[in-house]
Amino acid sequence: MIENFKKIEYLKYGNERQKLAYSEIKKHKILEKLEKYNPILTGTIPIEIDIPESDLDIICECQNHSEFRAYLLNQFSDKKDFKVYSIKQNGIESTIAVFKTDNFLFEVFGQNIPTEKQNAYRHMIVENKILKEKGFEFKQKVKELKSNGIKTEPAFARLLGLEGNPYTELLKLEK
Numbered sequence: 453m454i455e456n457f458k459k460i461e462y463l464k465y466g467n468e469r470q471k472l473a474y475s476e477i478k479k480h481k482i483l484e485k486l487e488k489y490n491p492i493l494t495g496t497i498p499i500e501i502d503i504p505e506s507d508l509d510i511i512c513e514c515q516n517h518s519e520f521r522a523y524l525l526n527q528f529s530d531k532k533d534f535k536v537y538s539i540k541q542n543g544i545e546s547t548i549a550v551f552k553t554d555n556f557l558f559e560v561f562g563q564n565i566p567t568e569k570q571n572a573y574r575h576m577i578v579e580n581k582i583l584k585e586k587g588f589e590f591k592q593k594v595k596e597l598k599s600n601g602i603k604t605e606p607a608f609a610r611l612l613g614l615e616g617n618p619y620t621e622l623l624k625l626e627k
Contacts, residue, residue, distance in 0.1 A: 457498050457576065458568075466500065473497050473508055476555050482510065485527045489514055489562060494572040496604055499580045501591060503598050507557040511572050514562035517547045524549040524560060531558075542571075571619065578625050579608055 460483065463474035473493075477483055483491050489512035496502040514520035517538055524536050524547070531551035538547045541563075549560040563570055583591050590611065597607035609618030 457494070457573075457580075458492055460493055463493075463498070469502060470497060470500070472555055476553050477508070480531075480553055482558065482560075486510065486512055486560065489520065490567045491560075492567045492573055494570075494576045496598070499576060499583060501579070501583070501594050501598065501604065503595060507559050509572060510558065510560045511567050511570050512560060512562040513565060513567050513570075514547060515564050517545055517562070517564075520547050520562045524562075528558075528560070571623070574626060575605060575619070575622055578622050579604070582608065582612070582625070 460474055460477060463470040463477075466474075477493070483493075491510050491512050493508060494511050495509035496506045497508060512520070521536055521538065528534055528549055528551050529536075531553060534549070534551040536547065536549040538545060540546070544563055544565070547562045549558075551558055561570075561572065567573055583594075593611055594604070594607050597610065598604060602610070605618040605622050608614075609621055614621040
């Protein structure tokens, strides 16, 4: 598995869905358009625990949310089902754009936090490490739980026997 998820070249050599994600991201120049925001593809597709309805999550670092929102509108409003909104997530202002391309739903997520320090990236790194340690059967169990409607972090927490908030508990497993 990949250690450095900051470049998406690894997708070219992955499973069919990863290859499709790579071509879709390249075709629509998603990362090129977001380059100034230090984008990183996160979520389940990079670590091969996606299910058919999984989207492509791209996290970004934005200092100015109104400027980021305007930029997203300018770059992606022509995409199918485009919407952009801001919310507070865990007390942190977050701007999110959602849109569809031919094969994927994209979610572009921006916070005023370096992308490598955002929870989505940190969770993915921890989950990747666990998948490497636990192997194929564990991965299949995660995917099965996800297919039954359980989100990724709660699925990991359940399989690992973690108590409390699964999002917080998984971060305690860093390093």
